[in-house]
Structures are given as structure tokens and as C-alpha cells.
């Protein structure tokens with residue numbers, strides 16, 4: 152059998168996916184971004200072409216779509232759509248979050264699940280990739296409505312998950328409250344206290360210390376590693392952060408702990424600029440406790456202003472952490488950030504930077520960390536939560552944060568080393584994709600055609 156060249160093989164995989172998933176733009180974007188970087192790996196490892204690794208990797212092992220009926224506070228029956236995409240389990244049980252947001256559809260869940268395979272491989276924690284969610288919108292719903300929705304969602308999901316099968320966690324719209332309701336229903340239906348079936352649990356009942364903070368902290372640790380390699384640091388630097396949810400809040404907190412100043416936060420209604428540095432406790436009070444809009448922050452703090460239109464990336468800063476959602480930072484934003492003197496960009500969110508904007512950053516010599524490496528701290532800490540659940544142990548905060556820090560150093564090192572090995576030192580997109588792909592592909596190769 153004559154093998155196609157790496158380039159021809161990549162094109163053929165891309166064409167197949169484009170044909171099969173024409174109506175899934177986010178998924179196609181995520182696949183293309185990976186395929187675009189793998190030619191050097193395939194040139195050195197033709198056995199991956201021969202074994203059809205990529206042809207299999209781009210097709211989920213299983214996709215579930217289900218009806219989620221629930222009753223609102225007025226007694227009206229509502230129906231949402233639930234998803235779980237079990238993408239790849241070559242390295243371990245499927246692992247990945249649940250997103251509750253009106254924009255959730257199969258394309259979004261598949262893009263997130265595909266990215267998750269690579270991210271999880273980079274953590275070295277032996278977990279496969281999956282993702283799920285619903286088009287349910289928790290904002291403006293009462294706690295009782297959120298609880299009834301979560302119970303209905305779990306009534307179907309329970310058939311497909313388990314500590315050795317598939318372990319969901321949080322994502323946009325799914326935090327500690329939702330994980331609690333989901334776990335309660337799982338326990339009630341199965342009559343089993345299987346703590347390792349969900350991560351992001353409350354620390355009093357099986358959750359890990361620092362899991363809440365892990366994704367945001369991890370993204371800042373990754374940025375710090377990139378800067379340290381270049382002989383620089385975070386101290387004294389001004390950071391622009393988007394979002395005001397789980398990832399953004401703790402990215403801001405860690406920037407400030409390391410001596411930087413984060414001056415922005417945002418939500419879907421606009422952004423705030425606080426030249427004195429974001430008051431993290433006030434931000435948590437408004438977003439986590441009161442679940443209010445970000446404009447409220449400016450109402451309560453004289454050094455802050457609220458901007459309801461335009462982009463947060465117009466605010467100049469040396470560090471940028473996109474921590475809200477996909478495709479939130481485009482070429483115009485990248486141009487503005489570069490003009491404002493940005494030195495490093497680390498993606499806290501999944502795929503927040505458009506491909507054209509990534510190219511601009513790289514061409515301008517800006518250190519750029521893709522989400523699958525920079526935001527891997529969340530899932531890595533989830534894997535540590537699973538280990539603690541299995542061992543019925545609990546680590547203290549200091550141990551947990553120091554394990555997270557070590558993992559982020561390792562993720563950085565393997566992405567950087569792969570970028571050197573494949574001829575583009577400092578290209579973390581190529582490095583992260585190549586290092587992760589090699590790990591998953593080798594496991595698939597050894598496990599046969601399944």
C-alpha cells in the first residue's frame with residue numbers, strides 16, 4: 152500500500168470532516184486548527200497515517216442527544232435539548248464539562264469535546280475527552296428551576312456516565328450549584344455514593360481544594376512560564392481579562408497575587424475598567440453571590456467605569472487573558488492589543504481567539520498560549536479530585552495548588568519542547584497540538600482499530 156504524503160492525508164481528512172459536518176462551523180474550526188499543525192508529526196510518524204489515526208480521531212466514539220423536560224415556577228412545562236459527546240477514550244474514561252447556555256448545539260459540544268481530547272492528553276492524567284451540555288439558560292432562573300432542570304438532565308445522563316466510563320464537570324453556566332443538584336439526582340437514582348462520577352463538587356462532600364480556582368490560576372501560571380522562558384515576569388504588568396465567571400475571576404485573582412494589575416472584566420452586557428485594579432472580593436460578591444450584571448461593579452466602585460458597547464480588547468495592556476467564550480477576540484481586537492503593547496496572550500476560555508487573530512499575534516512576536524494548554528489546569532485538578540475520591544483522601548489547599556502549579560509547568564514544558572522538536576520554537580499552538588496528538592495517537596495505535 153502506498154501511503155499518501157502527510158499533506159495529502161491531512162487534506163483528505165479535512166475534506167471528509169467538512170463534507171460530513173458541513174453545518175458545524177465551530178467543530179470544523181477546531182479540527183482545522185489542529186490539522187493545520189500536524190504535518191511535521193506525520194512526516195516523522197507515517198505509521199499514524201497507515202493506522203488511520205486521524206480518520207478515527209475526528210469522529211466521536213458516541214454522540215447522545217436527548218430531551219430534557221422540566222417545569223418552571225409558573226407550572227409551565229419547558230423542554231430543552233441535552234447533549235453528551237463521548238469523543239475519545241484511548242487514554243482513559245471520557246472527561247469534560249457540561250455547558251448550559253442558549254448557544255449550545257451539537258457543533259459547539261463537538262468542538263469542545265474535540266479540544267478536550269488534546270487538553271486532557273497534555274495533563275498526563277490518563278483521561279479521555281468528552282463534553283456535553285444543554286441550550287438551557289440558567290440566567291434569570293430561580294434556584295428551584297435550575298434544580299428541576301438539573302434533575303431532569305441527570306435522569307437521562309445517568310445511563311451514560313460512571314467513574315470508569317465518563318466523568319462530567321462544569322463549564323459555562325455550570326458551577327458548584329449545578330454540580331450539586333446533578334450529583335444529588337445521580338445518587339438518588341443509582342443509590343450509590345459514587346463521588347468520582349462528577350468533579351467540581353463542594354469541598355465538604357468530595358470536591359478538591361482549588362478546583363474552583365484551577366482554570367484561571369492555571370492560565371496565569373502558564374503565562375508566567377512563557378514569560379519566565381523569555382526572562383520576563385508578571386510583576387508590575389497590566390492585564391486585560393474578559394469574562395467575569397469562574398475562569399476570569401480566578402485569573403484576575405492570580406494576576407494580582409503575582410504582582411500584576413488586572414484592570415478589566417466583562418459579561419455579555421459590556422465591560423468594566425478599573426484603573427486601580429479589580430477588587431476581586433467585590434467582583435465575587437456581585438457575580439458569584441448576587442448573580443448580578445457587571446455594570447453593578449462600576450456602581451459600587453469610584454475608580455471603575457462601565458462600557459456597554461465595543462470590545463474589552465480596545466483597552467491597552469501587556470497581558471491578555473480571554474476567559475469568556477469562543478471567537479471573542481478577532482483580528483481587529485488583536486490589532487488593538489498589539490498596538491497597545493501586548494506581550495503575552497493566554498487563553499482561559501476555549502478557542503476564544505479567531506485563527507486570523509492567532510496568526511497576527513504570532514507574526515508580531517507576541518507569546519501566545521492556546522486554550523488547550525493554558526486552561527488545562529481545570530481538568531487536571533478535576534483528575535486530582537478523582538484520585539482523592541478513589542483513595543478516600545483529601546489534600547490541603549497548599550498541596551493542591553502546588554500540584555496544579557507543577558502540572559502547568561509540565562504542560563508548558565511539553566508544549567515548548569514539541570515546538571522545538573518540530574522546528575518552530577515558541578509556537579505553542581503547534582507544540583501543544585503535536586505533543587497531545589503524539590500521546591493520543593500512540594495509545595490508539597497500540598489498542599488496535601476500534
Ligand code: NDP
Nearest residue numbers: 322323324366394395396397398418419475476500501529
Ligand atoms: P462562567 O459561566 O462561569 O462564565 C462565563 C463568562 O463569560 C460570563 O462572564 C459570561 O457572561 C461570559 N460569556 C459567556 N458567553 C458569552 C457570550 N456569548 N458573549 C459574551 N460573554 C459571554 O463560565 P467559565 O468561566 O467556567 O468558562 C469560561 C470559558 O472557559 C469557556 O470558554 C469555558 O469552556 C472555558 N473553560 C472553563 C473551564 C472551567 O473549569 N470552568 C475549564 C476550561 C475551559 P454572561 O454571564 O453575561 O453570560
